[in-house]
Amino acid sequence: MNVFLLDRKEIKEDVKRMEYFLTICGVLNEYLSDEILPNAVELLGIYGRMCINSFNILNGEMQAIGTGIYLAPSVIDHSCSPNAVATFDGFKLRIRVTQDLPKLDWSFIYISYIDLMNSKNHRKKELKERYYFDCNCPRCGSDEIDCYHYAARCPSCRNPITVRRGDKFPPCSCGSRLDSSFSKQFWSAADFSEQQLLLMQDTNYLDVCKLCLTKQEDLFHDLCLIRSKVLDAAFDSAVQLQLWESAIQYGLPLIHAYKLWYGNEHPLTAILLLKIFKIMLLVSPNDDSAALKYYQEAAKIIELTHGKGSMFYQQDVKSLIRDVK
Ligand SMILES: [Zn+2]
Ligand SMILES: [Zn+2]
Known part of the structure; x- marks a missing residue:
C-alpha cells in the first residue's frame, strides 16, 4: 500500500489553495447563473489547470500584462538551464529554441517556469510549491x-x-x-x-x-x-x-x-x-x-x-x- 506523507507545511499550502478556490467559487456563484456555471468538480479541474498551466502574458519588454491559460506548452518540461524560451506576439505564445538541436524532439526541449535569478534552494522550493515537482535539472545538479x-x-x-x-x-x-x-x-x-x-x-x-x-x-x-x-x-x-x-x-x-x-x-x-x-x-x-x-x-x-x-x-x-x- 502506498502511503503519501505530507508534511505540515505542505498541508498548510494545500489548505490555503483550497480556501482560495472556495473564495473564487463564491465570487463566480454571485455573478454567474447556475446554467452557465460548471459544476464544482469541473471548476476544480479548471482551477487546477490555472494553477499549473497559466502563463504571464508579457509584452516585448518582458513585463507582465495579463495571465492566460495555454495548455499546449505545458507538455514542455522545466529546466533551470533551459534551451528554449516562451515569448509572446500579442496573445500568441511562441516557444523558440535557443540552442542547436540535432532533431526536433519535444522531450528534449525545456523552458523555465520560474525566475532564474535565484539560488538553488529558492528555485527548488518554488517549483515544489507551485508545480509540485523536485527539480533535477543539470543546473540544480551542479554548482x-x-x-x-x-x-x-x-x-x-x-x-x-x-x-x-x-x-x-x-x-x-x-x-x-x-x-x-x-x-x-x-x-x-x-x-x-x-x-x-x-x-x-x-x-x-x-x-x-x-x-x-x-x-x-x-x-x-x-x-x-x-x-x-x-x-x-x-x-x-x-x-x-x-x-x-x-x-x-x-x-x-x-x-x-x-x-x-x-x-x-x-x-x-x-x-x-x-x-x-x-x-x-x-x-x-x-x-x-x-x-x-x-x-x-x-x-x-x-x-x-x-x-x-x-x-x-x-x-x-x-x-x-x-x-x-
Ligand atoms: Zn533546476
Ligand atoms: Zn585571489
Whole structure:
C-alpha cells in the first residue's frame, strides 16, 4: 500500500489553495447563473489547470500584462538551464529554441517556469510549491552557477571565492587568505542586503540599494547573487527616477550578472542590453559608438528569442536603430 506523507507545511499550502478556490467559487456563484456555471468538480479541474498551466502574458519588454491559460506548452518540461524560451506576439505564445538541436524532439526541449535569478534552494522550493515537482535539472545538479550564491571578491586577484554560511572562508586559488574581520563584514553585509531585498519586494528604493552596495563594496564579487539582485533593484529605480548616469553605473555590471543567472540567449538579457543602449544615447547623444554594440548584441538575441518576424522585433527593435541613423 502506498502511503503519501505530507508534511505540515505542505498541508498548510494545500489548505490555503483550497480556501482560495472556495473564495473564487463564491465570487463566480454571485455573478454567474447556475446554467452557465460548471459544476464544482469541473471548476476544480479548471482551477487546477490555472494553477499549473497559466502563463504571464508579457509584452516585448518582458513585463507582465495579463495571465492566460495555454495548455499546449505545458507538455514542455522545466529546466533551470533551459534551451528554449516562451515569448509572446500579442496573445500568441511562441516557444523558440535557443540552442542547436540535432532533431526536433519535444522531450528534449525545456523552458523555465520560474525566475532564474535565484539560488538553488529558492528555485527548488518554488517549483515544489507551485508545480509540485523536485527539480533535477543539470543546473540544480551542479554548482557551476550556484557557487555564486555567496561569492566574495578576493582582495588580491579580484576573482570570486565561493563561501557558505556556517563554513570557514576557504583560501583563494591565488593563495590569499581572508581573515575573520573580512568574513564578519561579509556576512553582516549579506544579512543586511537580504533583509532589504525582502522589504523591497514590490518597490525598489535607490537610497536603500546604495546603502547595500556600499556595505558590499570590496567584499562581494559582482556576480554574487545578492549583489546582482541589489544592482538589478538599483538599476530599476535609477531608471524610474530618470537618473541616467547612475542607471549606467548599475546596469553595466548587471549585464554579466544577467548572462550568468538568465543565460546569454535570454529575452531579459536582451531587454537589459536594449535599455542600456537607449540610456547611453540619452547620456551621450552625439556619440553612439559605445551604445551601438549593446544594440547589436540585443538585436541578435531578440532575433533568436522572438524571431525577426515578431511584432516586437519589427516595431520596437528595428525602429530604434532607424532613429539612430
Ligand atoms: Zn533546476
Ligand atoms: Zn585571489
